[in-house]
Amino acid sequence: MILINLDYQDRTPIYEQIVNTIEKYVAVGILKPKEQIPSIRELATTLGINPNTVKKAYDILENKKVITSFSTKGTYISDQTDEVLENRKKEEMKNLKKQIEVLKGLGVTEQEIIKVIQGK
Amino acid sequence: MILINLDYQDRTPIYEQIVNTIEKYVAVGILKPKEQIPSIRELATTLGINPNTVKKAYDILENKKVITSFSTKGTYISDQTDEVLENRKKEEMKNLKKQIEVLKGLGVTEQEIIKVIQGK
DNA sequence: GTAATTGTACTATTACAAATAGTACAAAAG
DNA sequence: CTTTTGTACTATTTGTAATAGTACAATTAC
Numbered sequence: 001m002i003l004i005n006l007d008y009q010d011r012t013p014i015y016e017q018i019v020n021t022i023e024k025y026v027a028v029g030i031l032k033p034k035e036q037i038p039s040i041r042e043l044a045t046t047l048g049i050n051p052n053t054v055k056k057a058y059d060i061l062e063n064k065k066v067i068t069s070f071s072t073k074g075t076y077i078s079d080q081t082d083e084v085l086e087n088r089k090k091e092e093m094k095n096l097k098k099q100i101e102v103l104k105g106l107g108v109t110e111q112e113i114i115k116v117i118q119g120k
Numbered sequence: 121m122i123l124i125n126l127d128y129q130d131r132t133p134i135y136e137q138i139v140n141t142i143e144k145y146v147a148v149g150i151l152k153p154k155e156q157i158p159s160i161r162e163l164a165t166t167l168g169i170n171p172n173t174v175k176k177a178y179d180i181l182e183n184k185k186v187i188t189s190f191s192t193k194g195t196y197i198s199d200q201t202d203e204v205l206e207n208r209k210k211e212e213m214k215n216l217k218k219q220i221e222v223l224k225g226l227g228v229t230e231q232e233i234i235k236v237i238q239g240k
Numbered sequence: 241g242t243a244a245t246t247g248t249a250c251t252a253t254t255a256c257a258a259a260t261a262g263t264a265c266a267a268a269a270g
Numbered sequence: 271c272t273t274t275t276g277t278a279c280t281a282t283t284t285g286t287a288a289t290a291g292t293a294c295a296a297t298t299a300c
Binding site: 011027028029088093096097103105106110113114117118 | 131144147148205208209212213215216217219220222223225226227228230233234236237238
Binding site: 039040041042055058069070071072073074075 | 245246247248249
């Protein structure tokens with residue numbers, strides 16, 4: 001059972017929230033290579049949304065090579081997820097750098113930023 | 121002359137991009153207290169957008185006390201912008217925290233993140 | 241064999257927010 | 271008197287997300 005929390009307050013589209021969640025689970029290892037994930041219809045029912053929305057999310061994930069779908073068999077996490085992980089990390093590191101530039105531009109010191117990272 | 125770059129690829133609404141840009145300029149000091157900024161119609165023309173969109177942005181900025189509008193006189197940066205700067209920092213710190221959560225979710229260690237902050 | 245489940249592929253429709261278009265008014269400046 | 275300012279509406283357009291509904295072929299389960 002996958003746990004996906006949808007936030008309807010968030011501006012991020014539902015299909016994208018699904019993509020992000022599954023990508024994250026793969027990254028962390030909650031979802032492992034070759035593992036089966038819910039069918040389009042099943043996940044749609046679970047989340048109380050339309051199957052087409054799940055389909056859209058799965059299409060994107062398949063395009064990113066995070067998952068692979070076999071007609072009549074179901075949908076599975078890809079064999080090889082390492083590259084996916086790396087690309088994702090690189091993307092998010094870029095975002096971090098941008099955010100740090102913004103903060104430094106506002107006069108925030110490295111010390112303060114590091115405190116946040118250490119959760120203090 | 122204010123320089124505002126609109127990114128139509130960005131999912132962020134135009135009116136929000138305007139809000140963010142002006143807030144940032146105030147925070148950094150590019151726009152100073154009591155300084156006049158373009159009229160709604162003028163900025164709309166400059167940016168090639170509808171005046172109503174600028175009006176919406178100005179309404180939000182006025183609500184945040186970043187600017188003050190005087191009918192027939194024009195629109196000005198507020199007298200007191202210190203609070204604005206503080207609020208802005210808090211917002212950006214929140215964004216940083218979010219981004220760090222994302223990275224930790226991807227299995228990135230604090231060490232790696234700190235390296236980025238120190239520009240290594 | 242038959243029913244159910246799977247991914248896939250459409251079209252049509254609804255819903256919502258952003259953005260535009262247009263008009264109008266009162267007040268102040270030139 | 272004309273222009274410019276902020277303000278305040280309504281109506282319309284546009285784009286995208288999401289839903290609704292139907293259909294097909296292949297496979298699985300019984």
